[in-house]
Amino acid sequence: MQPRWKKGKLISTRLILNDSRMNPDLEIDLKGLNCPLPILRTKKTLATLDSGKLLQVLATDPGTPTDFAQFCQQTGHELISTEQVDNYWKFLIRRK
Template identity: 45%
Template sequence: MQYDKEVDARHLNCPLPILRCKKALNELQANQVLKITATDPGSKKDFDAFCRQTGHTLIEMQEAEGVFTFWLRKRSQ
């Protein structure tokens, strides 16, 4: 999947992956895609809740060998 910016939040615990995500989304234009990698098992529910609360779209989530990868589309303004 194509993306416009990538954030590596591996080995960071809550709330740092979400905070890094928010910072990166602020640097993107509407409808651009952010890829985030994280290892915190709680990040699955955290990113789902974050998107529901903020209006961003969780396009896809993948898990492989303890690494979670999320693709989020920034909401249109």
């Protein structure tokens, strides 16, 4: 599912995953970090993964949905899902 935009603002990228093949290979908890640290730590972590591997990122920065959508679009990684869970965001990213 590709991110949906309206007037330059991210409005939806939510996707519910029920497929057991979508289990992340690695998870990083970036809750409490503010911009630009979630993107920088994610970029560094993705560099350690092989192509096609899945990274799950947990973050609380309210700007991360837009930041991660733009980051993936610019770098070629696939943003598979963005989901708000309680007081944090959960992202699933496939490394290019």
